[in-house]
Amino acid sequence: MNHTETYEGNKQILLLSTLGFFVSVMVWFNMAPFNSTIMEQLGLTKDEIGVLMVVNLALAIPGRIFMGRLVDQYGPRKVFSVLLIVMSIPCFVFAIGTTYWQLLISRLILGTIGASFVVGIRMISEWFPQKHTGFAQGIYAGWGNFGSALAAFTLPTVALAFGGENGWRYAIALTGLIALVYGFIYYKKAQDTPSWKKFERSKSSNGMEATSFSDLILLMLTSLPIYGGLGVLVWSLQNTAVLNVNIAIVIYGILATLYIRNMMKLWKRNREYLKTNIPKSEIYSMKQVSILSFAYFSTFGAELAVISMLPMFFQDTFTLSAVGAGVIASSFAFTNLVARPAGGWLSDKFGRRKTLMTLLFLLSILYFAMSTLSGSWPIALAVVLTMGCSMIGQAASGSVFSMVSFIKRSRTGQIAGMVGAYGNIGSVCFLATLNLFYPSVFFVVIGLCALVCFISSFFIIEPKMDGDTQVSTKKLARKAKLQYPTGLNQKV
Structure with missing residues (x-):
């Protein structure tokens, strides 16, 4: 079997996974451009906004460990898709939140989306030969992390386009909608390995x-x-x-x-x-x-x-x-x-x-x-x-x-x-x-x-x-x- 031919789908997988991580990071940091606006509208203090920023990172630490177990047991296609779809829910909750506790809890849960990084790493390792794995994973991580910069540049413009005091809510909700839709797209288009290759699953999810x-x-x-x-x-x-x-x-x-x-x-x-x-x-x-x-x-x-x-x-x-x-x-x-x-x-x-x-x-x-x-x-x-x-x-x-x-x-x-x-x-x-x-x-x-x-x-x-x-x-x-x-x- 000519393995060069069997990897013809690797570019598509790299594109799909990089976009998935890009969307995840965009959702993860969609609050940053609107910190001052949220403070003003909801009457929050600088310290309270600081707490929201900290809890946004908190669950990414254990989340990456947990998602790593799941992806080895169930495969990156299912895990990546479910993660994007499920994390759209706290994103919507944050967008419509009117109390500090609603913002705090939804932001805490939403931090889990940062664990999507490890899912794509497993996917790319399955699709690329050794001599190209480092470069492919570099593209995945480097370009995927750019989602935070895109959020900072574009979301304020989106908020202005919607106009009014709720513009920031529409902008953040839009990122949740993108994550929701892309989760279904990823499930439909991606596959764990090339057709000739068997996915090596972990025997348990115990760690x-x-x-x-x-x-x-x-x-x-x-x-x-x-x-x-x-x-x-x-x-x-x-x-x-x-x-x-x-x-x-x-x-x-x-x-x-x-x-x-x-x-x-x-x-x-x-x-x-x-x-x-x-x-x-x-x-x-x-x-x-x-x-x-x-x-x-x-x-x-x-x-x-x-x-x-x-x-x-x-x-x-x-x-x-x-x-x-x-x-x-x-x-x-x-x-x-x-x-x-x-x-x-x-x-x-x-x-x-x-x-x-x-x-x-x-x-x-x-x-x-x-x-x-x-x-x-x-x-x-x-x-x-x-x-x-x-x-x-x-x-x-x-x-x-x-x-x-x-x-x-x-x-x-x-x-x-x-x-x-x-x-x-x-x-x-x-x-x-x-x-x-x-x-x-x-x-x-x-x-x-x-x-x-x-x-x-x-x-x-x-x-x-x-x-x-x-x-x-x-x-x-x-x-x-x-x-x-x-x-x-x-x-x-």
Whole structure:
């Protein structure tokens, strides 16, 4: 069979999935252009709007983990379609909301649509051969994330077209309608794999399973920041005096209880699993997942955090107008259209491990340089440094995900969910750092994280190119055999 011919539908799948993610991001950030309008009409405070912005990100963290499980079990076509259709409901509720609690609850639920990212990652990994996967996923993520910029540019115009004080409601409701319609289109047009290929499903939706005891410990440690990231979100709300201290303590307790409970279940389930004869084809490295998760924490997480603080930083540092600072800040996001696909292409062309290491090293240097920015710098040089930091960081994000689908095919959704969640966790943690320290410290912390990731990337195993198969498991199998206790009757 000529595989080149069997992939003739890959461009259509890439277009369908990229548009799906584009629509998801547009819906996810459809509130941003109307913050001041909503404050004025509904009599909200700046802190209350800030809470709406924070909860809009909150459920994207656990949502990516959950959607990763679903996509591995039921396939990306069904999961992506259902997610778009269901998330149109809280979008409509937000559009017609008249009380703060209606806005808060609908916005909290709507944040789940940010989990759509991991669904498309699994879809593209099924349709593209290894030598093109990085570039295709870079296009998917880079162009899909542009949905937030389109929302910022076009939704105010749509609101003006409808006119009146309810113009913003019509504009936001329109994005929900687009998501609803596109969910049906995606279900009709997309398919999980080419016709000649069988979709490898996860055997259960109980979460990731470790294939050695050392990997089990690492999985439990890697899961901790997911709950910790939600805790930092709660702390941010408490720190702004929006969330009562007593309520915050209760939420901290709930998060701690959930982590302990889920880790006990994880330990029990995996202990039984490790006593079985795990097939060699099922073995994968949790170390790979952990390193890539932290790398995405330091690249995409930093990108989100920097985009959030950059306008005010340039306005204060160089005494620019709000418009001028906004233009510079927007350039940081626009480079995603080119930089993220470029990172995937470089990984396909020159090696995934080598590309990621190079980009992480350069990124650490650039963020250290950003920490020295001051009003004495020529503004042009500051913009060049900022653009360079943006390009390298987003290319590194593309390089990270060029490797995700090669760790274990049947668990791609779960692994992508874990790695993707770390991007959101990174943004929350870096912004919390900014709230505590000066911007110079903020940039130094990001630079240090990138440097630690660079050192950690020496331990990444380069994916093997073997036709259109996944990573060779021979090396992992040999390592796993050494790690298993002798009393478990383990055959690898």
